[in-house]
Amino acid sequence: MSARRAFSHLGEEVRRQALIEATLDCIAEGGPQAATVRAIAARAGVTPGLIRHYFSTKEELVARAHEALMTGLTEASAATLEALPADPAARLAGFVASAVTPPVAEARAVALWAASMQLVPRDAEMRAVHEATYLAFRDRLEGLIAEALAAAGRPADPATARRLAIAGNALLDGLWIEASVLPDRFARGEARAIALSAFERLLGLELPHG
Numbered sequence: 432m433s434a435r436r437a438f439s440h441l442g443e444e445v446r447r448q449a450l451i452e453a454t455l456d457c458i459a460e461g462g463p464q465a466a467t468v469r470a471i472a473a474r475a476g477v478t479p480g481l482i483r484h485y486f487s488t489k490e491e492l493v494a495r496a497h498e499a500l501m502t503g504l505t506e507a508s509a510a511t512l513e514a515l516p517a518d519p520a521a522r523l524a525g526f527v528a529s530a531v532t533p534p535v536a537e538a539r540a541v542a543l544w545a546a547s548m549q550l551v552p553r554d555a556e557m558r559a560v561h562e563a564t565y566l567a568f569r570d571r572l573e574g575l576i577a578e579a580l581a582a583a584g585r586p587a588d589p590a591t592a593r594r595l596a597i598a599g600n601a602l603l604d605g606l607w608i609e610a611s612v613l614p615d616r617f618a619r620g621e622a623r624a625i626a627l628s629a630f631e632r633l634l635g636l637e638l639p640h641g
Contacts, residue, residue, distance in 0.1 A: 447485050449475050454496040459539050462546045466493055494556040497547040500540065501564035507535045509571060519578040524638040526575055527630050528623045530603045531610050536622065541611040565600075572596045572603075576634065583636055595634065602629050 453474035457466040468489050472479040486492040508530040515525045529535055550557045573596035580587045587595065603626060610622040627638050 443485075446477075446481075448499075450477070450482060450485060450492060451496045451499050454492055455500060455543055458493075458496070458546050459543050463493065463550055466496075490554060490556060493547075493550065494554070494560045497543075497550075497557060498560045498564060500543050500547070501561070502567070504535055504540060505564065505568045505571065508568070518639075519575070519582040520636065521639050523575040523579040523630070524627055524640070526572065527599075527603065527626050527638075531606045531622045531626045536607055536610040536614070538611050538614075541608055569596050569600045572599055579636060579638075580634065585636075598633060599630060602626070602633070 450471060453471045454466050456474055457470050466489070468479045468482055471489075471492070472482055482489070482492065486495065508526055511525045511529050512522055515521050547557065548561075551561045552558070573592050576595050576599065577587055577592040580592070606622055606626055606629075610617055624640065627640050630636075631638050
């Protein structure tokens with residue numbers, strides 16, 4: 432590939448991302464109904480026609496924005512894993528703690544999630560994106576749970592690990608919402624401590640809190 436082609440490709444990706452970010456900004460400020468083609472174009476500083484060059488419909492753009500939001504939250508939850516020791520319990524604890532603390536736990540992210548969820552029941556593409564991103568997070572959590580239990584000499588069969596991940600994901604979702612929307616109602620480090628203690632009870636496994 433020539434340098435010119437590589438540069439052009441980079442430009443395309445940057446412009447697509449700018450449109451996605453503009454869509455998220457519009458939704459955060461006024462809900463899904465505020466994410467009109469005209470409003471998104473104005474926020475991104477482009478003409479409405481340019482949006483059609485990158486996304487076939489506005490609905491596709493909104494779905495890609497939801498995908499970017501949820502994928503980003505999963506990646507942020509896992510961002511600390513590389514810096515953690517190889518100990519599976521420590522890795523699970525790190526993932527759980529990150530999922531309920533900033534930058535994952537943040538009011539704008541919850542507002543965007545809640546706005547997007549309005550569209551999931553009635554839009555097939557949004558439902559597909561939501562399912563894929565939900566399963567990506569849950570599968571990551573399931574793998575960490577299975578590894579931690581196996582390291583403790585209590586290997587779980589796939590069905591059990593799946594159920595534990597479903598329960599753990601629900602626990603994290605609820606705490607994530609409250610810690611994001613009402614952070615002042617939690618003492619410093621409290622959401623993290625609650626999440627880790629709850630997972631200890633769920634799994635019957637001691638996790639590092641440091």
